[in-house]
Amino acid sequence: MSAALPTSLEANPRLDQWLKVNADETITVFSGKVELGQGIVTAIAQIAADELGVAPEQLHIAAGNTDIAPDEGYTAGSQSIEVGGAAMRIACAHARSLFAEAAARWLEVDVSDLMLARGMFSRKGAPAQSVGYWQLAGAVRLDVPVARVAEGGPRAASLTGRSLARRDIVPKLSGAAFVHDIELPGMLHARVVRGPDHGAHIESWNREAILALPGVTDVVRSGNFVCVLALREAAAVKAAQAARKLVRWIPAPRRPAAGEIGSVLKALPAESATVHASGQARPGAVAIRAAYSKPYIAHASIGTCAAAAVLAKGHLTIWSHTQGAHFLRAQTALALGLPAESVTVIHRDGAGCYGHNGADDVAFEAALAATRSGRPVLLTWSREEELAWSPFGSAGAVEIDAAVDGEGRVSKWHIGIWSHTHVKRPGWGEGINLQAAWEMDPPVPEPLPKDMPLPAGGGHRNGIALYDFAHQQVDYHFIAQSPVRVSALRSLGAFANVFAIESCMDELAAASGQDAVAFRLRHLADGRARAVIEAAARRADWRADAPGGEGRGRGIGFAQYKNRSAYCAVVAEVEVAEKVRVLRVFAAVDAGHIVNPDGLANQIEGGVVQAISWTLKEAVAWDEHGVRTRSWEDYPILGFDEVPEIEVALLDQPGAPGLGAGECAAGPVAAAVANAVQHAIGVRVRDLPMTPERIAHLIEAAD
Amino acid sequence: MAVQIEVNGVACAVAADGDTPLLYCLRDDLKLKGTRFGCGAGHCGACTVMVDGRAVQSCDTPLWSVSGRSITTVEGLADDRIGRAVRDAFIELQAAQCGFCIDGILMAVTALLRADARPGRPAILKALERNLCRCGTHVRILRAIDVAIERLAGGVQ
DSSP, X not given: OOSOOOHHHHHSOBXXXXXXXXXXXXXXXXXXXXXXXSOHHHHHHHHHHHHHTOOGXXXXXXXXXXXXXXXXXXXXXXXXXXXIIHHHHHHHHHHHHHHHHHHHHHHTSOGGGEEEETTEEEETTEEEEEEEHHHHGGGOOOOSBOOOOXXXXXXXXXXXXXXXXXXXXXXXXXXXXXXXXXXXXXXXXXXXXXXXXXXXXXXXXXXXXXXXXTTEEEEEEETTEEEEEXXXXXXXXXXXXXXXXXXXXXXXXXXXXXXXXHHHHHTSOOEEEEEEEEEOOOOOSEEEEEEEEEOOBOOOOXXXXXXXXXXXXXXEEEEEOOSOHHHHHHHHHXXXXXXXXXXXXXXXXOSOOOBSOXXXXXXXXXXXXXXXXXXXXXXXXXXXXXXXXXXXXXXXXEEEEEEEXXXXXXXXXXXXXXXXXXXXXXXXXXXXXXXXXXXXXXXXXXXXXXXXXXXXOSTXXXXXXXXXXXXXXXXXXXXXXXXXXXXXXXXXXXXXXXXXXXXXXXXXXXXXXXXXXXXXXXXXXXXXXXXXXXXXXHHTTOOTTOOOOTTEEEEEEEEEGGGTSOEEEEEEEEEESSSEEEEEEXXXXXXXXXXXXXXXXXHHHHHHHHHHHHHHXXXXXXETTEEOOOSTTTSOOOOXXXXXXXXXXXXOOTTSOOOOOTTTTHHHHHHHHXXXXXXXXXOOOOBSOOOHHHHHHHHHHHO | OOEEEEETTEEEEEOSOTTSBHXXXXXXXXXXXXXXXXOSSXXXXXXXXXXXXXXXXXXXXXXXXXXXXXXXXXXXXXXXXXXXXXXXXXXXXXXXSSOTTHHHHHHHHHHHHHHOSSXXXXXXXXXXXXXXXXXOOHHHHHHHHHHXXXXXXXXXX
């Protein structure tokens, strides 16, 4: 009971920051955690309805509006149930207890004699005489600090653990539902006129010629930022393309040349530190030194980034699919020289969000266009901007030097990780992290990158193996400079690190003649970790002696996300002919006490498919002049004909805290596929993606 | 220069240049926002509509080419027996994450089932060749399609 309050409650300590009771017999809860396609609004509503003892349809949820919703930082890092859900549960339980006391006085009964259903309190066994939240609203003060109250109290059947349908799906299958669909009175469509690359400067431009393009109403320029405005969206799209030829650019400084990721990263200056050390290394009977890598990966959302903005009577309102409405407000105000209270940011759904994409950039660009033109604006990015102007997930290179002793136990484990920051969000660290703010006149300087420290970690996330090794040393080589713009993408460094650790575990198991599952289990005391591995292996009918080769194989991968969130084990079955095809995936997940099982399963299934796509197909290409992957033809993702069958087993832990699960499958999937490929064709793939060319090259080299 | 088209059963005169992509006529002129921009090159399928019952990517279809034709968007699916069954199955199975790609997929699947009431898995995959989903909802989408096919075959609406 005396445990520290979740950070969301420390930052927003008053109960009325979390909910209000409405006269129409509903309750509105306020949340800083926003819908990104992950189903969080439904899960938060379930938690709130549960604790308040109201039916889901009696509950409204207002999320991500800087005027009314609490500042809960970013909706990121698989923290929305862990922190946002925990905060909402405590706040609503506290509200329920205050209303229960008022109801007890009203009904002249003891609190312990109350029951509560659909927001109505009554004496147990006498439901006819009742009083609801709405009648008691005047008698209960909510401008009080949120406090933990004892669990229990009067309330109806639990909604937690039930697969309630998502609140946002029906609207999204009915028409207008996204930020892209906003229509403001007098609104113009805006498109940015991009230069050849980030950091290019305008030498000269032909403003009159741009204004004369068909349908163009206005053109906004600030420094190296230019956008065209038109009444019709089609005209804005065409004009932005045509205008590229009406601006002369001085190219940006050349980027570091492309090449194999390991060599590219190691050629750049790094700041090195040992971030974990335990035990003493002992030489073993079997030793392995291996290097692994993962390229820069694009968010590649199906919808492009978009935002609407309007400046009216000195107040700027922005509609955005940002993950951090309050940070976006603060950064926009700072960059435009406005007081923060003159800016409102309202969250609206965008296409799938898997991390720090261009949502904040486009929101600031819309704000710039609206404030400079004086017109309401909807600014939408092109496919090229989505693929080439959003930040990318950082590349990573990992080297492991390990040994197994005569007893078959790991006696040495030295891992080195080379990567960049995995967080360069607006509001993270010093300065302003908004692309157009670096381009406008006067520009703000681009802040120096700073990575997220352990225990969560950025590039070194999940760099510490969860296994009980007699020795473990983790070195992190942080590289400030990157050839392409980088920030947070689902699972951050965990994808590369878990891929490397779990690949190496298989290499060690094989070299010491042990089964991959048994080898992991003998290094794991954590019962929940063991349970997911055992569950995945059981579901997949794992056999230590299963024959591999002949193009078919199976492999396992495991991690506890951030070493403190959800546990996930994955068994993948693959077929390797010219290309790698994943046939079936079995995933077992322990996410603590589950709020919405179907929503969780949906997140895991999606995480599995996305990770297979990263593993088999994806890499951002660049050269000295900029990003080369600018269309779906250059940057293919997994298609319907390449998706495996997926079985998800959820290991519920009633009463335990919820553990963030949205990102937990990524690393285990990559490793399971790599281990399955090794089992299928006897070739170890240590660099991603596993394209047909790479596989062919490895087979050739092995012959 | 208005171009005559029928959209969701209603005759419309669209006053736009003939080379305007159908996508923007639907979104801007007719305010039908369920047809979504994804790439502008016909690669991703987010903008898929039905033209005379066939799936078409509206982002690279010029307005002039559909003059006099009958167009169905997601907003008109409820009036179509097959479209309604497909959409209902997607909702029942919660076959969406961000939902941005789904409207286009509903259109592609409805067009397929109009032409072939019992398509096998290969025909379904072929029909979805030009639809991308980034959230990884594929497995559920395929399950929802199977449910819709069963329902329609059983005569349940």
